[in-house]
Amino acid sequence: MSVLEEMQENVVAGNESKVVELTQKALDEGLAPEKILNDGFVPGMEIVGRKFQENEIYVPEMLMAARAMKAGMKLLEPFLTEAGIEPIGRIVIGTVKGDLHDIGKNLVAMMLEGGGFEVIDAGVDASPQKFMDLVKENKPDILCLSALLTTTMGEIKKVIDAFKENDLRDDIKIMVGGAPLTDDYSKEIGADGYSPDAASAVDLAKELLGK
Amino acid sequence: MGKLIDLANSFYSENKRLVAPLLGFPGVKLAGSSIKLAQQNHKEHFKVVSSLVGKFSPDIQFVLMDLSVEANALGLNTIFPPNESATVLKKNKEFCLDDLSLLRDVEFDSDGRLLSYVRTVKLMKHEFPSDVKVGAYVSGPYTLTGLIVGAQEAGLMVAREPDKLEKICTFTTECIVKYTKLLLSAGVDTVCVLEPSGVMLGPSHFRKFSAVNVKEIVEICHRGNVDCVYHVCGNSMHLIEEMVQSGVDALSLDSKDNNVNLLEVANNVPKKIVIIGNMSPTKTIIYGNPEEVKSEVRDLLELMDRFSNYVLSTGCDLPLETPLDNISAFMQTGRNYVVSSGN
Numbered sequence: 332m333s334v335l336e337e338m339q340e341n342v343v344a345g346n347e348s349k350v351v352e353l354t355q356k357a358l359d360e361g362l363a364p365e366k367i368l369n370d371g372f373v374p375g376m377e378i379v380g381r382k383f384q385e386n387e388i389y390v391p392e393m394l395m396a397a398r399a400m401k402a403g404m405k406l407l408e409p410f411l412t413e414a415g416i417e418p419i420g421r422i423v424i425g426t427v428k429g430d431l432h433d434i435g436k437n438l439v440a441m442m443l444e445g446g447g448f449e450v451i452d453a454g455v456d457a458s459p460q461k462f463m464d465l466v467k468e469n470k471p472d473i474l475c476l477s478a479l480l481t482t483t484m485g486e487i488k489k490v491i492d493a494f495k496e497n498d499l500r501d502d503i504k505i506m507v508g509g510a511p512l513t514d515d516y517s518k519e520i521g522a523d524g525y526s527p528d529a530a531s532a533v534d535l536a537k538e539l540l541g542k
Numbered sequence: 543m544g545k546l547i548d549l550a551n552s553f554y555s556e557n558k559r560l561v562a563p564l565l566g567f568p569g570v571k572l573a574g575s576s577i578k579l580a581q582q583n584h585k586e587h588f589k590v591v592s593s594l595v596g597k598f599s600p601d602i603q604f605v606l607m608d609l610s611v612e613a614n615a616l617g618l619n620t621i622f623p624p625n626e627s628a629t630v631l632k633k634n635k636e637f638c639l640d641d642l643s644l645l646r647d648v649e650f651d652s653d654g655r656l657l658s659y660v661r662t663v664k665l666m667k668h669e670f671p672s673d674v675k676v677g678a679y680v681s682g683p684y685t686l687t688g689l690i691v692g693a694q695e696a697g698l699m700v701a702r703e704p705d706k707l708e709k710i711c712t713f714t715t716e717c718i719v720k721y722t723k724l725l726l727s728a729g730v731d732t733v734c735v736l737e738p739s740g741v742m743l744g745p746s747h748f749r750k751f752s753a754v755n756v757k758e759i760v761e762i763c764h765r766g767n768v769d770c771v772y773h774v775c776g777n778s779m780h781l782i783e784e785m786v787q788s789g790v791d792a793l794s795l796d797s798k799d800n801n802v803n804l805l806e807v808a809n810n811v812p813k814k815i816v817i818i819g820n821m822s823p824t825k826t827i828i829y830g831n832p833e834e835v836k837s838e839v840r841d842l843l844e845l846m847d848r849f850s851n852y853v854l855s856t857g858c859d860l861p862l863e864t865p866l867d868n869i870s871a872f873m874q875t876g877r878n879y880v881v882s883s884g885n
Contacts, residue, residue: 345701386780390742391700398698431629434693434742481824481861482626510776511824513799 334360335371338403342375342445343382345395347402354403364410368447372400372407376445380530390438393529397441404444418449420540423465424475425453427486432479435509438529439475446533459493466494466503472540475532476522478509487512488520495521504539508532546675546732546769546791546816547851549601554850554881559843561854561876562602562675562818564794567862568869569594569606570625577862578622581608584661588669591662595670597866598873602732603670604677605662607859609736612681612717613689615653616645625862630689637691639706642713645690651720660724667729675731677771680721682737683755684748686714693739700747707751715755722759726766733763734771734794741776748781753788760789771818775858777801782811792816797857799825804842808849817849820857821872827856828864832871839875848883 332340334357341349357367379396382388388396422443426436433455440450451469453461466474474494478484487507494500506524507517517525524539526532544552546560553560569590570577580587587606595603610628614620619631650656659678666676681689687710688696699707722733740752756772763770772785773794779802785793793811795802797820808817821827826838839854846852854876860869 386744389744389747391697391747392744394694394697395701429623429626431632432693433632434697437694480626481828481858484824510800513825515825 334362335367338367338371339375339378342372342396342400342403343378345392345399347395347399350399350403351406354406358407358410364407364414365416367407368411368416372403372445373447376400376442376533379445380442380533383530384528390434393438394441397438397445400445401441419447419542420473420536421449421451421469421471422473422475422536423451423453423462423469423471424477425457425462425465426455426477426479427483427490428456428458429486430478430480430483431455432477435479435529436475436477439477439508439526439532442529442533443475443536446536448536459490462490463493463497463499466499471503473504473506473536475536476505476507478507478512481511484509484511484516487522491521506532506535506539545767546853547814549675550816550853551850557881559852559854559876559879559881560601561873562600563821563854563856563869563872564604564607564823564859565594565598565600565856565869566591566604566606566859567627568860568864568866570862572597572866576624577606577627578624580606581622581628582655582658584658584665587658587662588665591666592669595674598869600674600873601853602675602677603666604679604732604734605659605666607679607736608659609681609685609689609738611656611659612650612686612714612721615650615656615721616648616690616717618689632692633690637695637710639709642710645713650717651724656721657724660728663725663730664728667731676729677732677734678725678730679734679736680718680725680759681714682735682740682752683711683715683718684743684752685737685739686718687711687751688739690714696739697742700743700751704750711751711755715758718759719762722762726762726768730768732769732771733759734773735759735790736773738775740774740781741778743781745780745784749784749787753784756788756790760791764789769816771816775800779803779806782807786811786815790815792818792853794818794855795820795857797822797825800857802857805845808846808852813851816851816853817846818853818855820855823856823858823860823864827868827872828861830868832867835868835871836875839872840879843876843879847881
């Protein structure tokens with residue numbers, strides 16, 4: 332088994348220390364950082380996403396896999412930067428105002444990172460102004476908005492409306508997710524896409540950017 | 543008061559349905575109160591739920607849904623926005639087992655806010671018409687654990703530190719059992735275990751960290767001849783068998799928008815288990831008009847027509863902004879529906 336195949340396997344198993352060890356081994360063997368990312372981490376996280384969608388694994392296993400991938404990425408990132416490798420897109424993500432839930436948002440963020448995106452986390456309880464400030468500062472391709480509560484899902488619309496009112500809406504794709512949301516609701520409030528789970532979020536983000 | 547399954551069967555034999563939406567927060571509007579006030583003051587709380595019984599006459603009236611009661615009673619930092627349910631703030635430091643011994647020292651069942659819920663139940667039982675079942679919620683063992691250690695941390699513990707997690711779940715179960723006993727002594731008819739975080743687990747982990755512990759809550763309820771309901775938000779289809787094995791009397795399930803197939807559940811669970819659900823609480827009943835609500839409720843009743851063990855309800859708690867006319871339409875459609883395959 333090649334080091335990258337072994338890496339995929341250990342990302343899926345959520346074996347953090349082994350993933351870090353294998354990342355170092357791959358670098359030591361002279362593999363290009365981009366190859367380690369695209370043939371090690373990305374397919375590993377794709378398997379994780381597929382297994383999650385097929386109910387073979389659940390949130391705890393997904394969290395473990397994402398953490399393992401993140402640990403490996405931490406080691407790999409300086410080499411990617413040095414080699415001038417750009418992420419496939421930049422994303423600002425956050426949970427809307429009044430909502431303190433972050434597990435879903437964090438999972439989506441980790442899956443997106445595993446899918447090759449750069450992710451800027453706005454945290455929880457984020458106001459429309461905070462999202463606008465982060466977008467102006469970082470110029471992302473996509474804004475991801477999350478809400479877990481029926482009482483806070485209306486805040487997503489407020490963010491989208493604020494972007495429209497401030498002439499920022501045309502410059503960015505907006506995707507939304509969270510337990511009370513539906514595809515119909517996302518269309519109604521003017522989002523560009525809705526993702527029912529963290530795994531689909533990666534596919535949707537790629538689709539929105541035509542990747 | 544009789545068991546829920548007997549009541550459901552009895553209604554069915556008369557070609558009727560029990561109608562019991564998960565209804566609390568809209569009562570705040572009706573009573574001119576606020577969620578913050580009602581969740582801290584038992585007389586205000588009673589005023590809110592009374593207004594709902596007065597206007598809608600549901601077959602079961604629950605207290606306000608509040609997942610922070612037990613966590614708050616354990617001293618966790620909780621915020622009270624005026625018109626949102628109380629929320630437990632996330633801990634910034636990692637939870638260790640020494641923290642558990644500190645929590646054990648807390649006189650959990652002397653907490654003022656927890657006791658205000660008990661007092662509300664007592665008032666409901668005393669003042670409501672005898673044909674309205676009085677319901678109360680308790681947090682699920684895994685959900686309460688998630689509030690103590692952090693939801694994401696609990697998820698990671700499932701895989702990394704299952705023994706530690708099990709110890710914390712055992713502790714949270716002890717707390718929930720204490721609370722359940724107080725609710726029983728206040729006269730509650732139905733205890734509903736809210737386990738929203740459980741939906742993130744696979745069946746074996748759900749069994750280990752939730753269902754096995756819920757069994758203890760069920761036993762306490764059954765000793766007092768009280769029904770115990772298991773409520774898991776979201777798509778709980780992979781957990782139905784584990785929920786049934788806990789010995790609960792009823793399953794309260796989320797809407798089809800979350801891919802819950804109520805018909806499939808009803809076809810597969812024993813007939814002695816009551817199925818409660820599952821109109822979406824976030825779509826038509828909030829954004830639609832009464833006619834649209836009626837049509838959706840009729841579809842649901844027709845779908846479940848041949849099951850005597852079915853109670854018409856919502857998939858989860860109705861939000862504060864739910865139009866009262868839509869709740870009336872829901873109730874009215876449920877009351878007027880004539881079961882075609884009853885007697």
